[in-house]
Amino acid sequence: MSKKTLVETTINGEAVEFLCEPRQSLLECLRDVLELTGSKEGCLTGDCGACSVLVDGRAVCSCLMLGVEAQGKNIRTVEGLADGTALHPLQQKFLEHASLQCGICTPGILVSATALLNRNPDPTEQEVRYALAGNLCRCTGYDKIVRAVLDAAKAMKSGARPNRAA
Amino acid sequence: MHAFNYESPSTLADALKLMKAHGEKARPLCGGTDLLIQMRAGVRQPEFVVDIKKIKELRELKFSARAGLRLGAAVSCIDIAENEEMRRNYPGLTEAAHLIGSLQIQNRASVGGNLCNGSPAADSTPALIALKARARIAGPRGEREVPVEEFVVSPGRTVLKPGELLVQLLIPAPAPHSSDAYLRFIPRNEMDIAVVGVGASVTLDGDKVKAARIGLGAVAATPLFAQKASESLAGKKLDDAALETAARLASEASSPIDDMRGTAEYRRHVTGVLTRRVLTIAAERARKR
Incomplete structure (x- = not known):
């Protein structure tokens, strides 16, 4: 029953293999097996978005996906946004706009915002708010987050670049 | 989560073999956005989880x-x-x-x-x-x-x-001059479970309704087809009187409960309101087709 399965996947651009039981969520695999603890455990019901990661470019709640389902998938976590010490423009703008307080929602919000800007480099405020509807923040009241995402979009249009294809 | 076996068949035949072999112990997995929550809560505890996402059909x-x-x-x-x-x-x-x-x-x-x-x-x-x-x-x-x-x-x-x-x-393929619409009432803009949901399709013949279908959600133990409300529109102009009749019949077809999202009385009322609105939107869309 609890036989472990080998899962072959790509995480943040690198081929990664890991062993997991079917009952382990992708979030558990990332945090407990691979020690990628940037993705946070919040509600475990798909409401808060703190565990958001990109799977083949789409934001998903990693708490609602099994680790074994990651077989053959291309996964990007918040750890894959910066290149060494060079921050992704979204990360830079979150700092400049003070878009976080406790920070537990921040990795998930950065991931959702990355998914948005990859598809829509010039979003309206409403589009940003819609794209982030699945990410709850209890500290900021969202305004600073939305401003940072809009500002990052502007910066990226005028040349600031994510260092890898996030 | 409890321990289970995971299978991800790549053909429908293989999936059906697994489903047959494991019967009630098996549960198909697609997006997992309900199933994983239910498994974590212990509401469903399948011994075999059959991932059906790789099957062509x-x-x-x-x-x-x-x-x-x-x-x-x-x-x-x-x-x-x-x-x-x-x-x-x-x-x-x-x-x-x-x-x-x-x-x-x-x-x-x-x-x-x-x-x-x-x-x-x-x-x-x-x-x-x-x-x-x-x-x-x-x-x-x-x-x-x-x-x-x-x-x-x-x-x-x-x-x-x-x-x-x-x-x-x-x-079915949409008939000429037909379209559909769906409206849900929730107390916020996104991310909530319907207090009431109403879907409608409308087929027009000139300025009259040729056929309509109304589906209701969250106002009974199962989603409903509001048959009388739907049939009341056939052959009529979609004017205030016709909309009012359809809204009343849809509301009468509902049998909602009181819960934290709304009272039964409120849900019956909202069923009528949404029915009017959704029929109007579907008809506007149908006019353009």
Whole structure:
């Protein structure tokens, strides 16, 4: 029953293999097996978005996906946004706009915002708010987050670049 | 979560073999946005989880102006929402799929899964009822088709027998001068479970309604086809009186409960309000086609 399965996947651009039981969520695999603890455990019901990661470019709640389902998938976590010490423009703008307080929602919000800007480099405020509807923040009241995402979009249009294809 | 076996068959035949072999101990997995939550809560504890996302028939989204739509049970809500043909031909179903949960949920969840989960408040089910969708089911005794309004039999339970899988949803091609719409009432803008959901399709003949179908969600133990309300519109102009009659009949067809989302009385009232609005939107869209 609890036989472990080998899962072959790509995480943040690198081929990664890991062993997991079917009952382990992708979030558990990332945090407990691979020690990628940037993705946070919040509600475990798909409401808060703190565990958001990109799977083949789409934001998903990693708490609602099994680790074994990651077989053959291309996964990007918040750890894959910066290149060494060079921050992704979204990360830079979150700092400049003070878009976080406790920070537990921040990795998930950065991931959702990355998914948005990859598809829509010039979003309206409403589009940003819609794209982030699945990410709850209890500290900021969202305004600073939305401003940072809009500002990052502007910066990226005028040349600031994510260092890898996030 | 409890320990279970995971299988991800790549053909329908292999999936059906697994479903037959494990019967009630098996549960299909698509987006997992309901199943994983239920497994974590101990509500469902399947010994075998059968991932159906790799099966061609279940991933198919094929529209033709003659045959209509074949919508695989595993097609994600986002793939529906971003499909031009879906937006053009079935805007109501498309908007229903595009308001289930967050984008994170829509990126994983499917309309087929929304139906199979059997919630009375499933957003896409009233939209499917409005479109006269049929569920194509495969199982140990071959295939069968069930009208979508008969698919859910009680909260969380469906017509699927042990060993059976929902393969596709079959939806007729839109008739000339027809369209559909879906509206949900929730007390916030996004990310909530319907207090009431109403889907409608309208086919016009000049300035009169040729046919209409109204599906109701979250106002009974299962999603409902509001037959009397739908039939009351045939041959009528969609004026205030016709809308008022349809709204009243839809409201009478509902049998809601009191819960934290709203009282029964409130839900009956909102059923009428949304019925009026959704018929008006569907008719406006139909006029342009």
